[in-house]
Each structure stands twice: as C-alpha cells, then as structure tokens.
Amino acid sequence: MNLALLDPFAVxxxxxxxxxxxxxxxxxxxxxxxxxxxYLASGLSSGTILIIDNxxxxxxxxxxxHIRAIQSLKWSSCGRYLLSSSRDWKxxxxxxxxxxxxxxxxxxxxxxxxxxxxxxxxxxxxxLYDNTPKIIDETHGIRDLDDDKSLVTTFHxxxxxxxxGTNKGIIKIISRETLEVLFTQKISNxxxxxxxxxxxxxxxxxxxxxxxxxxxxxxxxxxxxxxxxLETDHKYQDVxxxxxxxxxxxxxxxxxxxxxxxxxxxxxxxxxxxxGSLVKILEGPKEELVDIEWNFRKCIIGATGIDSGTIYLWxxxxxxxxxxxxxxxxxxxxxxDYEEKEDEFDIVPEDEINQKQLNEEDELIDIITxxxxxxxxxxxxxxxxxxxxxxxxxxxxxxx
Amino acid sequence: xxxxxxxxxxYTLKYFTTSxxxxxxxxxxxxxxxxxxxxxxxxxxxxxxxxxxxxxxRYLGGHSRGISDIxxxxxxxxxxSVSDDMSARIWDIEYGECINVMEGHTFHVTxxxxxxxxxxxxxxxxxxxxxxWDAQSGKCLKTLSAHSDPIASVDLSWDGTIIASxxxxxxxxxxxxxxxxxxxxxxxxxxxSSFPVSYVRFSPNGNYLLATSLDNTVRxxxxxxxxxxxxxxxxxxxxxxFTCGSESGxxxxxxxQSKNVLSTINVSSSPALQIDVLGTILIAVSLDGTIxxxxxxxxxxxxxxxxxxxx
Numbered sequence: 001m002n003l004a005l006l007d008p009f010a011v012x013x014x015x016x017x018x019x020x021x022x023x024x025x026x027x028x029x030x031x032x033x034x035x036x037x038x039y040l041a042s043g044l045s046s047g048t049i050l051i052i053d054n055x056x057x058x059x060x061x062x063x064x065x066h067i068r069a070i071q072s073l074k075w076s077s078c079g080r081y082l083l084s085s086s087r088d089w090k091x092x093x094x095x096x097x098x099x100x101x102x103x104x105x106x107x108x109x110x111x112x113x114x115x116x117x118x119x120x121x122x123x124x125x126x127x128l129y130d131n132t133p134k135i136i137d138e139t140h141g142i143r144d145l146d147d148d149k150s151l152v153t154t155f156h157x158x159x160x161x162x163x164x165g166t167n168k169g170i171i172k173i174i175s176r177e178t179l180e181v182l183f184t185q186k187i188s189n190x191x192x193x194x195x196x197x198x199x200x201x202x203x204x205x206x207x208x209x210x211x212x213x214x215x216x217x218x219x220x221x222x223x224x225x226x227x228x229x230l231e232t233d234h235k236y237q238d239v240x241x242x243x244x245x246x247x248x249x250x251x252x253x254x255x256x257x258x259x260x261x262x263x264x265x266x267x268x269x270x271x272x273x274x275x276g277s278l279v280k281i282l283e284g285p286k287e288e289l290v291d292i293e294w295n296f297r298k299c300i301i302g303a304t305g306i307d308s309g310t311i312y313l314w315x316x317x318x319x320x321x322x323x324x325x326x327x328x329x330x331x332x333x334x335x336x337d338y339e340e341k342e343d344e345f346d347i348v349p350e351d352e353i354n355q356k357q358l359n360e361e362d363e364l365i366d367i368i369t370x371x372x373x374x375x376x377x378x379x380x381x382x383x384x385x386x387x388x389x390x391x392x393x394x395x396x397x398x399x400x
Numbered sequence: 401x402x403x404x405x406x407x408x409x410x411y412t413l414k415y416f417t418t419s420x421x422x423x424x425x426x427x428x429x430x431x432x433x434x435x436x437x438x439x440x441x442x443x444x445x446x447x448x449x450x451x452x453x454x455x456x457x458r459y460l461g462g463h464s465r466g467i468s469d470i471x472x473x474x475x476x477x478x479x480x481s482v483s484d485d486m487s488a489r490i491w492d493i494e495y496g497e498c499i500n501v502m503e504g505h506t507f508h509v510t511x512x513x514x515x516x517x518x519x520x521x522x523x524x525x526x527x528x529x530x531x532x533w534d535a536q537s538g539k540c541l542k543t544l545s546a547h548s549d550p551i552a553s554v555d556l557s558w559d560g561t562i563i564a565s566x567x568x569x570x571x572x573x574x575x576x577x578x579x580x581x582x583x584x585x586x587x588x589x590x591x592x593s594s595f596p597v598s599y600v601r602f603s604p605n606g607n608y609l610l611a612t613s614l615d616n617t618v619r620x621x622x623x624x625x626x627x628x629x630x631x632x633x634x635x636x637x638x639x640x641x642f643t644c645g646s647e648s649g650x651x652x653x654x655x656x657q658s659k660n661v662l663s664t665i666n667v668s669s670s671p672a673l674q675i676d677v678l679g680t681i682l683i684a685v686s687l688d689g690t691i692x693x694x695x696x697x698x699x700x701x702x703x704x705x706x707x708x709x710x711x
Contacts, residue, residue, distance in 0.1 A: 002561035002576045005583040056534040367603035388518045
C-alpha cells in the first residue's frame, strides 16, 4: 500500500541498482524468496535451512534435517511448504506452520535438484547425480522419469510438462500425465546445467557448460508435439574471458535475464531479453557470486558469495519526497507564475465554510473493499505468515 | 437506519465486572482468538481475563511505572506493553513471563502496535519519536523523528507497509515501514489553528484514516487526496487522552455514511477510556474501573462494515 504514496518513477523501476545489505548467517549456498517476497530461505553448507524475515533481515526459523550442503530449495505458491534437497542424498518437505518435516525421500546418491509442481506439492521431480531423474507422486511413489542421466529437471509453470536437461546437451519435454517423452532436441554439445522458465511460461533460458546461455521461445503446448521446435533467440556469453555461468534467472515478466559468472567477475550481468543487449552490471562484493535470486514484489536481487557464504542484497533506494513533510508543499519542475484567484481573499464567516463542507460530505465511502493489485501490478493478498517465536532462536557458531 | 429505533435493541449487556487494578485502568484489548481480554493500568500491571466469563486469570508485573498501551500478538499468546518507565516489553501469557525488554525511547512510551505478521513492533513516545522494533530479537530497527509534540497513537495498514501516527502537534503523518520515510502529512487547520490529534486508525481496507482530535470531532480522511470525507460530531466530549470513550461515560456508535449517532451505550458515570470490538462483541472500560461487555445486535452483524464503532 505504501507504493502508491512513493515517487512513481522510483517505484516503477524494474530492477534494483544499489547493494544495500549483506547478511551473515552461516555459509549460505542457496537462497530462495517465497512468492510474497516476505521470507528468504537460505540453505547453508552445513545442511541447516534458515528462514530470514525480509522486514527485519533476521532469522525467524531454523530448520534442521540435512547434514550436508543444501542443493536446492522450492517454496509452495502458498508459502507454507518448502522442499529442500541436499548432498546428503535426502529430499525433505517442510511444513512451516507446524515447523516439521512432513515427507522424507531417500535416494541412493547425491541430488542435483528437486522441485514440486506449482499446482500440486505432491508432484515432485528430482535430478540425481550419475543417475536417471525420478518423479514422485502420491499414487505411484518413486518412478524413473527417463532413461538418460540428467543434471536438471524442472516443471513448466503450467504443471503439465516436465523439462529435463541431460549431460549430453539434450532437452526433453515430458508429459506429466503420461510420462511420455513428447519432444527431444539437442541444444548444445556439453551438459546442461540450469533450465529456467519464465513465470508466464513463454520463455526458457538454458545454461550449458559450453559457457553459453541460450534463450528460447517455447512452442504452444496445445499444438501437435511433432511440430515443436526450440529455436534459440539469443545467445549470451562473455566473449573476452569465456567465463562459465554459475546461475541464471528471469525477472517476473521475463523482460530481463540475470546471470552470475565463475571466477573473478564479482558481478551480476543483466540482459534485456527482446533485443538481447546487456543493460546493467550489478557490482558490489569482492568475491565470486554463486546462487542468485530475484524478489519481484519487493524489487530485490540477492546473491550468495562463494568464499564467505554471505548473502548480498541489491535493493531500490527511493529518495525522500520533501513535499510529504507538509500538506501544502508541492514539488514543481520549474517556477510557476502565481495567479491570484478571484475569491482568494474574500472574507467568509468560518461557520459558513464549515457548514458548507459538512453538507458536501455525502458521498458513499467504502472502507472495506481492498485494492486488488499494488502499484507494481502484483496481487495484494494476505499470504501465509510464518509465526514468530518471540523467545529467541538459538543460532550456532558461524550463523550469528 | 432510523434514529427512532429503540436503542435497547442495538445492544445487550452480556456481563460487567470491575477491574482489580490499584490505580485507574488505561486500556483494554481483546485477544485475536477471542479467548482473553487484557487490561493495563497506571499501577504498572497487566491483568488477563477470560473473555467468555470475565473471570480473572493472571497478572503480568515487571514495569516500574504506569502502562499506557498494550497490543496482542496474532497468535494470542503474547502481549506487548509500553510504559512510562520508557521501555516496551513482550510477555508470554501462558507462563506470565516477560520475554523481552526493549529500551531506547527517552521519555514515556504512549502507544504500541504489532504489524499483522507479528515480526515488527511499532511504538510511539512522548519523546516525539516512533520506533520500529524487531519483535523477536528486541533490536530497534528504526527511529523515526516524527513529530514536534508527544505521539498519542500509532497504527499500521492491513498489509503492514504504512505506519500512521497522531500527535499533539496536530499532525497525522504516514511513514513507509520499510524505509522509515515520511510519505504524507495531514493537518486540519481551518481557521489557522489545529487541535491535537489523539487517536488514529486505518480503515479495514487501508484506504482511509479515522482520526479523533481534541475539538470533539472524529474525522475520516481520504489520505491519498489530502481531504476529510466525513466529519462525525455530537459525541459528548471526547476525552483528552483516549478517543474511544467520551467524558460522559458513553460509547457512541455512528453510521459511517450518514454521520448520525446511531446509539449511545452507557458504560459508567465516569469517562469511558477505551473500547475494543471483536466481531459483534464490544468491550469498554471506564476511568473508575468498570468493565462492560456488550453483544451488539443483528443490525450490526448485518452490515458491521458500514459503521464506525469508535468513541
């Protein structure tokens, strides 16, 4: 609600530019904001998961269940459930309402990533190290999703299609319902490290170990799958240093793509996706950035540092509007010649003015109906709230 | 609704009790789950009661001076209190213990409010500043130099992003919770002078502000457009410190749209200090310690939303 009262030009900026916060709560390796942008889940190298409150930038929950570094985290769209996977060969589903593990899956090897569908948290896909990808659901338990080894699996936002990226550079699209491979295409000659699909489901970006990010427009799924084709719209690469990309991400309307790079770059690159041009380099810390995350609602970009495990946050800095400090202050672009109004200094009895004003107050006022969207166009609703433990949480050494 | 309707049908007294505080009761608040209500007093204690029966459960002691205001957490298990001893405290209801003391204000703390997530606590003080605290760690996150006179009341919009404050300097200010910046200043200064503002509340949808000032008037502000959309008068002398009662010991119920006084509920012969409403149940406390619980009639249930139940 505050956005409507702030400077509209500042509020409608599409990305943050200033590094404002560094959070040191243990050695963070993976970060993820929930949908409402209120909470940041931080997976540590120790296997602990911390829930960090975005308002206070403080830890409000500590989830202990893994004993090796966290590989991936995924929030349910309601914000109550969290799926975590770790190098300890386990995948856990947490319920933040009761602060407990409600499902636990053991695999016979380390996990690359695990994810549930946005439609149903019981539908889980898992990519395993040196093994075939798996799908887990309530009726069938754990099943093989494909015969080839994969490095990444992900759900399309529609929840009906599963994307797999293999170590041979092949992309497969699988139907969630029949588990039939609908489509296969070789995209690159090296392994596929990440697949990100924009939230509207139209664009996909693929990070491959040949050091190129490929941006692809997805076909219309309602058409015959034999007609589908993945055509690369843009290729993003560092032509000078030929750096590997660590992590890639779209913004909410997929107009921008960001990526963190291997080695000495210490920055986040941002491209504009329609023309494919580099628009921004977010500078800041003095270390390599690994995982990156974008909080759309609050307009925050976060990244984890490889050496310290610090979480860095870039936010929007909105200048104070001086006209807010008094009701008769107005900010103007240039001087205005003031013209006195005809009745400006007329003397009217005060009672008369008051009565007139009281009589004019006859409009119908609605104090109940809430606005549906905020100034940035996101849905305004009351999301799931993680209860605060007012007795302080004990943080172990290194997490403070 | 016509004014001729029998007022007896608008509310029924459920029960009444007397506060057991050694000094005057300053505030009364119903817990969000409807199980308890709590009173605070100048005798530096908080009393917890069973809301259904009105029986006393326990007291919370620890402040060294009088308590001005309290707020329930969303889980109904904790209470925040602010006192003239310049501190704010968070209490565990079940164990009756103080679990956090927040110090930083440099003069009497007058008002307190949680945001809906329960992670932030906002306090206003006679030191003219508002402080935003991390409710879990007790750390002060922000100090807003807000007014030029004591702050009488603070409130948060339903989504927690705006803090509204009312002060004796006659201003109502809106602040951005996240950045601490002033977003808006409202003043009603017809005739060149403004009256101290004693209480401020956001409307349920957060688009309007209800404010009472010491000229016996309650105003509904459309703060986006800097204007008063409704003026409620006819309350017989709104008490100086607490707007939610009047000096004649009555609670007034206005019709939001027509601005008519629908009902006057008598609490006591001494000034009514504070009321709280949960659903259709209204609780009020007066200066002499009388606590009364009223069940509002179906007319209020029907379109509860159309009425202002303050003062």
